[in-house]
Amino acid sequence: MSETNPKRQIFSDESKKVVPWSSVAGGSLVEFKSNVEVRRGVSFQETAGVGVSALFNKMKNVPIFADITGEAKVQFQAQSPLDMLEEAGVAVRLQAIARVAAGIGLKPNINIEQLRKIVTELPDMKGTPTELFNLLLEEIRINGVLYAQAAIAIMAYANLVATGSLFSDDEDIKPGFNMVFEAGYGFKVGAGYRGYVEVNFDSPRKLIYRYSDLAVSKMIARAEQSGLSSSQLSLIRSLQAPIVATTRLALEIGQLSKEQAITRSITIILQETQRWIISKLANVQDEATRWAAGQLGELLNSQMSKLTEPFKFSGPLSTKPSEKIRRNMNTQLGRKPDAELSIEIITQYLLGKPLQQLLAKTTEIQIVANIFSNAFPGGAEESMRAMFAYTRSSESNEVELMRRLAAGLKSFVAEVIKSPSFVSALDKVFATNKELGTLMRSACIPGIELATQVTFPYILNEVNYDRKLIREAVSSVLLTLIGRNVIRIFNGIVMKIQQDIGGLLRDASKKLNSVQVQDILRVTGKSYMRKPLEAGFQEAAKLFGDFIPQKLFDRIFDVFTPIGGAAISSYVDNLRNTSWMPRLDKVYECYQLMLSVLATKAPIFVSRIIGAVLRAFLDYLKEELERLIAIFKIQMDRLKERIIMLIQMNIANLLTGIIRNEVINKAIEKVPSQFRSLVEKAVDGVIREVVANQLMKPINDALNRLLFDPGKVLQIMSVPNNVNEFVKYVISVIEKEVKKLGAGLRFKLDVTISLPDLPKLPFVLDQPSSAIQSGSGEGEGLVKPSVSRVISLGQFTLTPSQILRAIGGVISPIELERRYFSILQYAFPGIQQLKRIAEFEVLIPQIIDQFKVNRSLAPDIQTSTFDALIVLRPAEEERSSRSIEVVLHYVGLERGERDDPHRYPTVAVFLNNRDLPLDSFHYAWDAHSGISGRQSGLLLWRTLTVQDLQEGENLLYTIATDIHGRSIESGTRFSLLATER
Numbered sequence: 001m002s003e004t005n006p007k008r009q010i011f012s013d014e015s016k017k018v019v020p021w022s023s024v025a026g027g028s029l030v031e032f033k034s035n036v037e038v039r040r041g042v043s044f045q046e047t048a049g050v051g052v053s054a055l056f057n058k059m060k061n062v063p064i065f066a067d068i069t070g071e072a073k074v075q076f077q078a079q080s081p082l083d084m085l086e087e088a089g090v091a092v093r094l095q096a097i098a099r100v101a102a103g104i105g106l107k108p109n110i111n112i113e114q115l116r117k118i119v120t121e122l123p124d125m126k127g128t129p130t131e132l133f134n135l136l137l138e139e140i141r142i143n144g145v146l147y148a149q150a151a152i153a154i155m156a157y158a159n160l161v162a163t164g165s166l167f168s169d170d171e172d173i174k175p176g177f178n179m180v181f182e183a184g185y186g187f188k189v190g191a192g193y194r195g196y197v198e199v200n201f202d203s204p205r206k207l208i209y210r211y212s213d214l215a216v217s218k219m220i221a222r223a224e225q226s227g228l229s230s231s232q233l234s235l236i237r238s239l240q241a242p243i244v245a246t247t248r249l250a251l252e253i254g255q256l257s258k259e260q261a262i263t264r265s266i267t268i269i270l271q272e273t274q275r276w277i278i279s280k281l282a283n284v285q286d287e288a289t290r291w292a293a294g295q296l297g298e299l300l301n302s303q304m305s306k307l308t309e310p311f312k313f314s315g316p317l318s319t320k321p322s323e324k325i326r327r328n329m330n331t332q333l334g335r336k337p338d339a340e341l342s343i344e345i346i347t348q349y350l351l352g353k354p355l356q357q358l359l360a361k362t363t364e365i366q367i368v369a370n371i372f373s374n375a376f377p378g379g380a381e382e383s384m385r386a387m388f389a390y391t392r393s394s395e396s397n398e399v400e401l402m403r404r405l406a407a408g409l410k411s412f413v414a415e416v417i418k419s420p421s422f423v424s425a426l427d428k429v430f431a432t433n434k435e436l437g438t439l440m441r442s443a444c445i446p447g448i449e450l451a452t453q454v455t456f457p458y459i460l461n462e463v464n465y466d467r468k469l470i471r472e473a474v475s476s477v478l479l480t481l482i483g484r485n486v487i488r489i490f491n492g493i494v495m496k497i498q499q500d501i502g503g504l505l506r507d508a509s510k511k512l513n514s515v516q517v518q519d520i521l522r523v524t525g526k527s528y529m530r531k532p533l534e535a536g537f538q539e540a541a542k543l544f545g546d547f548i549p550q551k552l553f554d555r556i557f558d559v560f561t562p563i564g565g566a567a568i569s570s571y572v573d574n575l576r577n578t579s580w581m582p583r584l585d586k587v588y589e590c591y592q593l594m595l596s597v598l599a600t601k602a603p604i605f606v607s608r609i610i611g612a613v614l615r616a617f618l619d620y621l622k623e624e625l626e627r628l629i630a631i632f633k634i635q636m637d638r639l640k641e642r643i644i645m646l647i648q649m650n651i652a653n654l655l656t657g658i659i660r661n662e663v664i665n666k667a668i669e670k671v672p673s674q675f676r677s678l679v680e681k682a683v684d685g686v687i688r689e690v691v692a693n694q695l696m697k698p699i700n701d702a703l704n705r706l707l708f709d710p711g712k713v714l715q716i717m718s719v720p721n722n723v724n725e726f727v728k729y730v731i732s733v734i735e736k737e738v739k740k741l742g743a744g745l746r747f748k749l750d751v752t753i754s755l756p757d758l759p760k761l762p763f764v765l766d767q768p769s770s771a772i773q774s775g776s777g778e779g780e781g782l783v784k785p786s787v788s789r790v791i792s793l794g795q796f797t798l799t800p801s802q803i804l805r806a807i808g809g810v811i812s813p814i815e816l817e818r819r820y821f822s823i824l825q826y827a828f829p830g831i832q833q834l835k836r837i838a839e840f841e842v843l844i845p846q847i848i849d850q851f852k853v854n855r856s857l858a859p860d861i862q863t864s865t866f867d868a869l870i871v872l873r874p875a876e877e878e879r880s881s882r883s884i885e886v887v888l889h890y891v892g893l894e895r896g897e898r899d900d901p902h903r904y905p906t907v908a909v910f911l912n913n914r915d916l917p918l919d920s921f922h923y924a925w926d927a928h929s930g931i932s933g934r935q936s937g938l939l940l941w942r943t944l945t946v947q948d949l950q951e952g953e954n955l956l957y958t959i960a961t962d963i964h965g966r967s968i969e970s971g972t973r974f975s976l977l978a979t980e981r
Helices: 050-061 112-120 128-138 204-223 230-237 240-255 258-281 287-303 323-332 343-350 353-361 363-371 380-389 398-417 420-429 434-459 467-509 515-521 527-546 550-559 568-575 584-663 665-669 673-704 710-717 723-739 800-810 813-850
Strands: 018-020 041-044 075-079 087-095 101-105 140-151 154-165 176-187 189-201 745-754 788-798 867-874 883-891 906-911 914-916 922-927 937-945 952-961 967-976
Touching: 018 515, 075 584, 087 467, 087 550, 087 584, 101 515, 112 128, 112 467, 128 140, 128 204, 128 434, 128 467, 140 176, 140 467, 140 515, 140 527, 154 189, 154 467, 154 550, 154 584, 176 467, 176 527, 176 584, 189 467, 189 527, 189 584, 204 230, 204 240, 204 420, 204 434, 204 467, 230 363, 230 420, 240 258, 240 363, 240 398, 240 434, 240 467, 258 287, 258 353, 258 363, 258 380, 258 398, 258 434, 287 323, 287 343, 287 353, 323 343, 343 353, 353 363, 353 380, 363 380, 363 398, 398 434, 420 434, 434 467, 434 568, 467 527, 467 550, 467 568, 527 584, 550 584, 584 665, 584 673, 584 710, 584 723, 584 788, 584 800, 584 813, 584 906, 584 914, 584 952, 665 673, 665 788, 673 723, 673 745, 673 788, 710 723, 710 813, 723 800, 723 813, 867 952, 867 967, 883 952, 906 937
Parallel strands: none
Antiparallel strands: 018 101, 041 075, 075 087, 087 154, 101 140, 140 189, 154 176, 176 189, 745 788, 867 883, 883 937, 906 914, 906 952, 922 937, 952 967
């Protein structure tokens, strides 16, 4: 398993997946640990991060989307576990995690070649660190997944967890390191992302051996080019076997019982010393010696992972030597020239004259031989020969041998590692290679000290340490040795992901309308949620590009170097306290950095999406109103049915009267007097027939078209006792439909009258009348006597106003008042919703103002002595307009206790959402701002050039937390004209 394919993609393609957020890999790593679970950690509750807590609580109190909630409490936690057999690394958890969220799979583009380029271009990576990184790639496999988060929640979280283990009791799970990096914000709707990366080791034993061996070899190579004295060079060279041996033991000893650990320690110490001596012999000029040493070296290397006890130098050779070499060796050993060689014979040969010559020429062999002088008494040659000859047997007193080996290594530490000459030599060697120096001074060399002061006394029952402490102590070496380059892998991946996250999130936003996302978020059918969700993704795309600053990884490198320059004895004593954190200051700085970014960007995110969220909630309220209106419409439909029924039952007589008295009265007056009375008797019946058969149909059609707007009626009823407006509205709707009849309804009235018997003589009328028709049409002005006659009164029009008067006679204001009060009870839910909408529309500008980014998230500063002031002014040292001086004054910010993160103030300054390092500021405690009346406090000042600024508007922003946990934020906006650049 190795990363030898430069084009292999590190992240799998998850772009076709949408899953519940709880199913996204890495969730267990970011879970907030209880106090019982936390070892080497600290939890910050209400006093730390007050700004975020205040914002979070403020968001929860905004009266919208009552069914959307966040966690009850904002939680902050930092941890640096140390057990490499279980979990070791760093975890910074700042979170109020969303409860309802969907994970939208992404497809980032980062391959091994890109990662290698990013990492090798990081600071302090030139030379040996790059070689070590390349070696690491040969022993690992890197895999990752990346998901966008769409959430319906109030949330604010930032988590970075990088932990690992070099042991796994599950065959399906490889040992290695895992990293989760994630961030998200939510104000009713939210967006975020999570990256999960695994760096798996195929063989931790092999990796640690190769890594430590290469590191010390490179140290020796640099020492040989550093102008050291020969004696100093010998001291440096003598480190190789002890370092590799104790580093290997750091991994293995924690997995074994004390008895097993003794055997394993003896085996590894002897094995690494034997390999080192053989490697020295392999570099001499004598051909036979080089060949023999090469044979034994290959043999030892091939058996390294299999050996459970010291190697027995016996058995046949796998490769035959040349005749010349065979004769030479046999001659020197006093054997027949053509005798066969074996492992035992070539070992005997090497430990004779070649070893003697090597001891005479190289002081480092003598230094290492001294380690074994007590375990294998005699001179250097005798001691080395006895060490090679040692095999485990029933007569072996391994405890005593281990005690003597431990004493020899302890003397080595005192006489070599602690010697001024050695310390001086290291200073020269590492003057130009910081990373190699860190590995040696904080891992490899302390590993030897740990073995002599802690590990060996523990397995020999000479000290009262528990096994967990021992594992943490030795893991402190391994975490530095392996972990720092693993962190560089994570660093490189995060750098690349942050470059691409904007585009990836924008792509993911296209899936927000998918059925899977809506089902998970429980917003199916709630179309009003789409726009704020999209707005959340767009703003997240802008904010997350630099969410994890490089400075954070710089601090994590320190956390992954737990021993640092500490004395081993005090370091181990401190480990007895399970809550003690070796690099507390650096862990706390990690926490501060993430909290600063979280606290700075949270209000920016909220301020940018709040408009979309509030509009969405307004849509939600209106959508709910539409539902209530639909229910209320049932009552309005019943009102319509009642009105139509009343009109149909009662309007005929009223219309008959209006037609009789207003429409046809003049026509009747024109009827000849002898027929008028007959017409008057018959006309009412004719009118009723016309009303029933001709006029009621269009009137009924108009009534059936009546549309009473339930929303309008709710608006009217929302005003208390607004009966008159209700009556006016109902009448206006009726009028509107009746008036659509145009000029009116046309009808014709023909009245049939019965005549009495008349004389059969013609008679002449005074004047012709069209109102009297002849039955036969014979003779002008003549009528033929008949029993009945039809008298046509003419064509008439019933006007809309006349129809409305008739309707008004049926549907009186009193009747409508009764209807008003009968349906009022059904209007109450809609009336209440209208009230909510009206109140919320008034609140919208107030809420937006409340969440403006430059407003304080702390309690009202008028009630506090804690205050922040930002002043911008031309830089006095610069006579041009190309520089400005930034002065920040924090009244009431007191100097705290550096070793206690709970009692130390925190400050962060941001320019255009970019962190301005505090070490770039001058500062003074208990200083005054120069403004009359302001109390003393912390004063920061520095110069900004136009290159630091952007054209147009710039935002300078600061957040500080005092030793009492109170937080204050202040910001100012200023503009840079293009001409000033």
